[in-house]
C-alpha cells in the first residue's frame with residue numbers, strides 16, 4: 001500500500017526514533033531505573049507547562065477522557081459546583097462526565113466565542129470551579145487562556161484546563177494563566193501513541209483533592225507512589241519511555257522553536273489553500289489544527305472521504321450537526337511543510353477535476 005498521509009488531531013504523525021522505541025521489549029518497571037524515567041518525565045512536563053513550584057503529575061493509563069473524568073471525580077466534591085465552558089463536543093464531554101457522576105454543574109453554551117471578554121460578560125453562576133477545553137477540537141477554536149485566567153482569578157475559582165489538543169503545539173503557562181490542573185494526553189501534540197494521559201496539579205488543586213469513590217483513578221495513591229517515581233498500577237511502560245525521549249528532544253531544542261515551526265506549517269497551509277472554495281471555520285485557530293468549511297455546495301464529509309480514497313490523505317471528519325459543514329486538518333507532531341505540501345497538491349488536484 002502506498003503511504004497514507006496522516007492529518008488527524010490524534011493520532012498524529014510520530015517521528016521514526018520514537019516509533020523505534022515502540023518496537024522494543026518493555027522493561028520491568030518496579031525498580032530504580034524506571035522510577036528515574038518517571039521522575040524525569042514529571043519534571044520535564046512541569047517545566048514545559050510553566051507549572052508553579054510544588055506541582056505534581058499524575059500518570060494514568062487511558063486516553064485523554066480518562067484524565068478528564070479523573071479530574072472531575074478527584075477535584076470536585078458534592079459541595080463544589082463546576083462551570084463548564086461548552087463550546088462543542090469536548091465541552092459537552094465534560095458536561096456528560098458531570099452528569100454521570102451527579103456532579104453539580106452549569107453548562108455555559110458558547111459558539112465560536114473566544115472568551116476574550118469573558119471576565120465582564122460571563123457570570124460564575126455560583127460555581128467554584130471552571131472546566132474548559134483550551135482548544136475545542138471539534139470546531140478548531142482556541143480559547144483565550146489569559147482571559148480565562150483573569151476570570152478565575154477574579155471569581156476565585158479552581159481552573160481545570162483540558163489542554164490535550166494544544167499542549168506542545170501552542171503556548172500555555174500554568175503560572176501566568178492561573179491554571180490549577182492541566183489535562184494532557186500522549187497522542188496529540190506530544191506525538192506519541194495513544195494510551196497515556198496525565199494531569200499536572202498545581203498547589204491549589206493538590207489541596208482540593210477529595211476522597212473519590214473510585215479505586216483505579218484515586219489521585220491519592222498516584223501521588224503517594226509518585227514521590228518515588230512509581231505508579232500504583234502498571235503504566236503504559238513503552239509510552240513512558242517514548243515520553244522521556246520526546247521531552248528530552250523538546251527541552252533540548254526549545255519549546256518556543258517547535259511552536260514557531262508548527263505555526264509556520266499551519267500558516268503555510270492556510271495561505272496555500274486560500275484560493276480554494278474552503279474557509280476557516282474558527283475565528284481563533286491554534287497552531288495545532290485548521291478547521292475548514294466548504295464555501296460551495298460540496299459536503300465536508302464527502303471531501304474527507306474522497307481525499308482518503310483517491311489520495312491517501314487522512315483528514316478528520318466531524319460528527320453531528322457539523323458533519324456536512326466542517327472537516328479538520330491537524331498540524332501536530334512530526335508534520336513538516338514538505339509533508340503538508342502533499343496535501344495541498346492533492347486538494348488542488350481534487351478541485352481542478354471538479355471545475
Ligand SMILES: *Cc1c(COP(=O)(O)O)cnc(C)c1O
Nearest residue numbers: 063064065090133135137164165
Ligand atoms: C482528543 C481530545 C480529548 C480526549 O479524547 P480521547 O478520545 O479520550 O483521546 C479530550 N479533549 C480534547 C479537547 C481532545 O481534543
